[in-house]
Every structure is written in structure tokens, then in C-alpha cells.
Amino acid sequence: MGVVVEPGVPPEVAGMLRANAPLLSRIRAGWVPPAVQPVERRWPSSLALLAATPLVVAMMSALLASPVAPVGFVLLGGFVFVVLVKIASINEVPLHDRPYERGVYERARWYHGRYLLADDxxxxxxxxxxxxxxxxxxxxxxxxxxxxxxxxxxxxxxxxxxxxxxxxxxxxxxxxxxxxxxxxxxxxxxxxxxxxxxxxxxxxxxxxxxxxxxxxxxxxxxxxxxxxxxxxxxxxxxxxxxxxxxxxxxxxxxxxxxxxxxxxxxxxxxxxxxxxxxxxxxxxxxxxxxxxxx
Structure with missing residues (x-):
């Protein structure tokens, strides 16, 4: 048998509860998912990178056309690296940040007493x-x-x-x-x-x-x-x-x-x-x- 939910619970919440019986059992046993914490980023912001791009491109073009072209290649590589890291940091979801489990936990607490598990x-x-x-x-x-x-x-x-x-x-x-x-x-x-x-x-x-x-x-x-x-x-x-x-x-x-x-x-x-x-x-x-x- 699955989770039995009181009919008055909103359908989308009832569906979430029914789909997460094992997680609800863990929550009832005392497990608490970590709260979502803001992650501090030390890389340049997207706006700063965007503003710096024309300047960096101009400098690299001048350097690549000069006798010190290797320096231009180094700068280009470094800039590309910073951009790639920024993109990765935007898409990265920290291990401790689990919004779905947190959502189930919060709804389980909010609707406590309005659903029943097999353990009941x-x-x-x-x-x-x-x-x-x-x-x-x-x-x-x-x-x-x-x-x-x-x-x-x-x-x-x-x-x-x-x-x-x-x-x-x-x-x-x-x-x-x-x-x-x-x-x-x-x-x-x-x-x-x-x-x-x-x-x-x-x-x-x-x-x-x-x-x-x-x-x-x-x-x-x-x-x-x-x-x-x-x-x-x-x-x-x-x-x-x-x-x-x-x-x-x-x-x-x-x-x-x-x-x-x-x-x-x-x-x-x-x-x-x-x-x-x-x-x-x-x-x-x-x-x-x-x-x-x-």
C-alpha cells in the first residue's frame, strides 16, 4: 500500500506525498534535509565579464599582432578559462542544496496529520x-x-x-x-x-x-x-x-x-x-x- 492522503489536500501536494513514501518515512523518523544555503561565489560576476570583454578582446588583438604574441595567447586562454568557470558555477547545484527533498520535507510538516504511511x-x-x-x-x-x-x-x-x-x-x-x-x-x-x-x-x-x-x-x-x-x-x-x-x-x-x-x-x-x-x-x-x- 502507498501513502493515503486526506482528500482536502491540494492535488499537486497529494501527488508529491504519494510519490515519496520512503522519503516521508525517513522524515517521520527524524531525518531533516539541510536547509538551502546561499553559496558565495568569488569569481567575477557575469556583468563584470561582459563589461570587460571588449577591452580584453582589444588588448589580445593588439598583443597577437605584436612581437609579444605569446602573451596574447596566455591572456586569451586565461579569459576563456574564467568564462568557462563562471558558466560552470551558474549551472552547478551544490551537494547540500537539495530543493526537491526540502520541498517534500516542508510539505510533510505543513500537512502533518493529513496523510498516513504504511507504518501507521x-x-x-x-x-x-x-x-x-x-x-x-x-x-x-x-x-x-x-x-x-x-x-x-x-x-x-x-x-x-x-x-x-x-x-x-x-x-x-x-x-x-x-x-x-x-x-x-x-x-x-x-x-x-x-x-x-x-x-x-x-x-x-x-x-x-x-x-x-x-x-x-x-x-x-x-x-x-x-x-x-x-x-x-x-x-x-x-x-x-x-x-x-x-x-x-x-x-x-x-x-x-x-x-x-x-x-x-x-x-x-x-x-x-x-x-x-x-x-x-x-x-x-x-x-x-x-x-x-x-
Whole structure:
């Protein structure tokens, strides 16, 4: 699983966070990228070099035309060297200057608490979250959603909110479950056992409630998958229906039109049946969606 980001985080920031899970883990563990420091340059500035160029060129021309031409070559070489060094210094990015990592670090701090990493979930929670993400992904990637047969606008808003809420609850559950296991591992006095039992039930009940949310998502995804199958089958039947005249023409020209099989003519009926099936499937998906909201 990757980084789960609260839907309210700006898309460009959410994309950066999702693309940098290992870096976010390092930042959470205490790693801090060095701040960007201004680098002092001791070479002549670009403006100074530009101003000096005509003078240097004139001096070199005079020297190259004089008996001391070797001095002109030395000056030319030195000037070219300084220019090349200046160009290199402009393009150079110091090793300690890492603006991208610094940008991730600053956004990670700014949006702290609005994203969750794999480290936030125990093994059981990861399984439950993966189920939710599979169901949500199946709906959002479906053709029936892309074609607007479902409420694609509400799906685009509500399903990421469901993912975040499920992930947030699972992270909290994982933390409490970890603390609870540590407490039990240290040994519980008989007097404390009566208090521990309700806490155990609270953890189990909370997990069951989250799993119920995930199961509702999976039922919704199941209805969408049924609508998806009907959608694709309808498209194939429509394609075959469009070819019917060519088959009928071939049968007529070959003198076999009397032998036209009912299965070919039945394509129109099949298409109508699939259209009704698609409508029923989409209607069932809408019902599951409303149940999911409730």
C-alpha cells in the first residue's frame, strides 16, 4: 500500500506525498534535509565579464599582432578559462542544496496529520485497507463510471473520503491495538483483568464496524462489476447487430437466405435484454451507493 492522503489536500501536494513514501518515512523518523544555503561565489560576476570583454578582446588583438604574441595567447586562454568557470558555477547545484527533498520535507510538516504511511497500520489493518482500496479502484476505473452511467461526480468525491475515513480509523485502531498488546505482554494483575475485558471488546467492535464499511464498498464494487460486464456485452452485441446486413446479404447472394438461423436474428433481442440488464445493474449500483452513504 502507498501513502493515503486526506482528500482536502491540494492535488499537486497529494501527488508529491504519494510519490515519496520512503522519503516521508525517513522524515517521520527524524531525518531533516539541510536547509538551502546561499553559496558565495568569488569569481567575477557575469556583468563584470561582459563589461570587460571588449577591452580584453582589444588588448589580445593588439598583443597577437605584436612581437609579444605569446602573451596574447596566455591572456586569451586565461579569459576563456574564467568564462568557462563562471558558466560552470551558474549551472552547478551544490551537494547540500537539495530543493526537491526540502520541498517534500516542508510539505510533510505543513500537512502533518493529513496523510498516513504504511507504518501507521498493523498487519490486520493493512489487509482491511487493501480490500477497501481494491473496491474503490475497481469502481473509479470502470467504464460505466467513466461513461457517466454511475454518479461519477459523487464517486470522485465520496469514495476518496471513504478511503481516508477507513484509513484514519484503521490507523487509530492499529495504534491502540499495539499499545494493548504491549500492556498484555507485561502481564496483567487479576484486579486489572476486569477492566481489560471491555477494552478488548471495544477494539473488536471498532474493527467490526470498519470492516462493515469495507464490505459495503465491496458490495457496491460488485454491483458495478456486474454493470461493467453488461456494458461490455452490450457493446459486443451492438457491434454484431451492425454487421447483420452483411450476413443477410451474403446469405441472399448465396441462395441460403431461407436457412438464416434464428440465432442471428436473435441478436436484436439479446441486445435489448442486455440493455435491460445494464439498467438493472446500474440501478442496483445506485442503491448500493445510497446504502454506502447511509
Amino acid at each position: 497500520f498493523d498487519a490486520e489493518a493493512k489487509v482491511v485497507l487493501a480490500r477497501a482500496q481494491r473496491a474503490i479502484g475497481a469502481v473509479l476505473r470502470s467504464h460505466v463510471n467513466a461513461e457517466g452511467l454511475l454518479d461519477d461526480a459523487r464517486n470522485a468525491v465520496m469514495l476518496p473520503e471513504q478511503e481516508w475515513e477507513i484509513a484514519r480509523l484503521l490507523a487509530k485502531l492499529s495504534a491502540l491495538r499495539g499499545e494493548h498488546k504491549e500492556l498484555l505482554a507485561r502481564g496483567i494483575a487479576p484486579e486489572v483483568a476486569a477492566v481489560i475485558e471491555p477494552l478488548d471488546r471495544a477494539l473488536v467492535t471498532s474493527e467490526a464496524a470498519v470492516v462493515a464499511r469495507v464490505e459495503a464498498l465491496e458490495r457496491y464494487a460488485g454491483h458495478v462489476a456486474e454493470a461493467e460486464r453488461a456494458y461490455h456485452a452490450r457493446g459486443q452485441i451492438e457491434e454484431l447487430r451492425a454487421r447483420l446486413p452483411r450476413y443477410e446479404e451474403l446469405l441472399a447472394e448465396s441462395g441460403a437466405d431461407a436457412l438464416a438461423v434464428p440465432e442471428i436474428e436473435k441478436l436484436a433481442e439479446d441486445a435489448d435484454d442486455l440493455e435491460r440488464l445494464l439498467r438493472r445493474s446500474v440501478s442496483s449500483a445506485h442503491e448500493a451507493f445510497r446504502h454506502l452513504e447511509g
